Amino acid sequence: MKKLQRVQAPPYCVSLCLSTGCNLQCSFCGINSVQLSGADKKSFMTVRTATRIAKAIADAGWTCRLEFGAYGESTLNPNWSEIIHIFRKYNPKNQIMMLTNGGGFLSGDVTESIMRFFEAGGTKLGLEHYLHVKIFDKIMTRLDRSKFEQEGIPILNYPENKNGNPHLKDGKRCLILVTDLTENSNGTHSTIINMAGSAGPLDHKRQDQRCAHPFRKIIFRSNGEVPVCCNDWMGEYKVSNINEERDIEKIWNSKEFEAARHFLYHGLRNELRPCYGCNAMTYRNGLLPDGKGVEELPLPTPAMKRLVKKITEGGPTKKLTAKAVEYTKNNLPDKFKDQWRKVKFLRK
Numbered sequence: 001m002k003k004l005q006r007v008q009a010p011p012y013c014v015s016l017c018l019s020t021g022c023n024l025q026c027s028f029c030g031i032n033s034v035q036l037s038g039a040d041k042k043s044f045m046t047v048r049t050a051t052r053i054a055k056a057i058a059d060a061g062w063t064c065r066l067e068f069g070a071y072g073e074s075t076l077n078p079n080w081s082e083i084i085h086i087f088r089k090y091n092p093k094n095q096i097m098m099l100t101n102g103g104g105f106l107s108g109d110v111t112e113s114i115m116r117f118f119e120a121g122g123t124k125l126g127l128e129h130y131l132h133v134k135i136f137d138k139i140m141t142r143l144d145r146s147k148f149e150q151e152g153i154p155i156l157n158y159p160e161n162k163n164g165n166p167h168l169k170d171g172k173r174c175l176i177l178v179t180d181l182t183e184n185s186n187g188t189h190s191t192i193i194n195m196a197g198s199a200g201p202l203d204h205k206r207q208d209q210r211c212a213h214p215f216r217k218i219i220f221r222s223n224g225e226v227p228v229c230c231n232d233w234m235g236e237y238k239v240s241n242i243n244e245e246r247d248i249e250k251i252w253n254s255k256e257f258e259a260a261r262h263f264l265y266h267g268l269r270n271e272l273r274p275c276y277g278c279n280a281m282t283y284r285n286g287l288l289p290d291g292k293g294v295e296e297l298p299l300p301t302p303a304m305k306r307l308v309k310k311i312t313e314g315g316p317t318k319k320l321t322a323k324a325v326e327y328t329k330n331n332l333p334d335k336f337k338d339q340w341r342k343v344k345f346l347r348k
């Protein structure tokens with residue numbers, strides 16, 4: 001009798017990259033590994049790709065949070081509000097959250113631009129205050145708070161107000177003013193991580209700890225590609241692509257995802273590029289892999305090890321910066337160095 005394939009519980013979050021690239025170059029961000037400056041060319045998720053993802057989520061019946069803001073600044077995408085509307089159209093019960101530095105709001109009426117998010121069906125909009133730039137201050141100077149009061153949309157400061165947690169799944173609309181990451185001492189935006197060596201030097205303090213990311217979150221790049229994790233800025237571990245495989249549940253339960261889960265369930269970060277030297281911390285890891293802590297996963301099989309080696313043997317698929325060399329390439333052990341031999345680098 002053929003052994004039934006294990007089925008992973010649906011993710012808590014679908015993360016979506018509307019823009020590959022950002023108008024900023026924050027020192028604590030993984031953008032430093034793949035972008036030389038905020039003026040670099042950006043690429044955007046198309047309406048077609050967004051529609052495929054939105055339909056796939058609806059077909060799977062997932063009611064998890066839809067989170068916009070990975071790998072770049074969402075509001076730079078000229079179709080960002082249309083895409084939000086598409087996700088709301090196909091997924092009426094899902095919370096839709098977007099984190100933004102607000103760069104795209106400054107090109108027109110700030111109040112109208114922000115209100116477009118809510119009119120399109122968005123739930124929580126987190127406006128991040130970065131002290132080293134003036135975008136936030138410019139937005140607040142031009143923002144008409146009375147318009148939000150009229151629409152019953154509160155403006156909350158986070159982490160001062162816990163109800164302003166952008167990840168809070170309560171279905172309530174709100175505009176959230178998020179304190180600069182470097183100033184936060186509590187809340188979900190208070191921890192700076194090295195993003196697997198993309199945002200800072202390799203760090204092994206959590207090398208033996210489990211990581212819940214591939215158990216609870218699936219991410220789509222702007223071109224529809226699915227990496228193993230939101231910290232894989234360099235493109236080292238491709239799972240699939242929605243433009244190649246339309247069934248999101250097949251992607252979520254693919255052998256590529258499942259192999260990574262077996263490694264990370266046992267805390268084998270040092271055996272899995274790009275998890276080697278990643279200091280990301282996830283919570284309630286005792287509840288893996290099924291969300292209740294009932295199931296157990298065995299150690300990775302020889303077949304899983306071969307698959308992981310095959311996926312990562314070509315090294316990063318993105319062109320990298322000198323920071324990526326400094327943080328990661330120069331500090332890899334021999335077992336991973338061969339994977340980086342053909343790496344292409346960005347030149348100033």
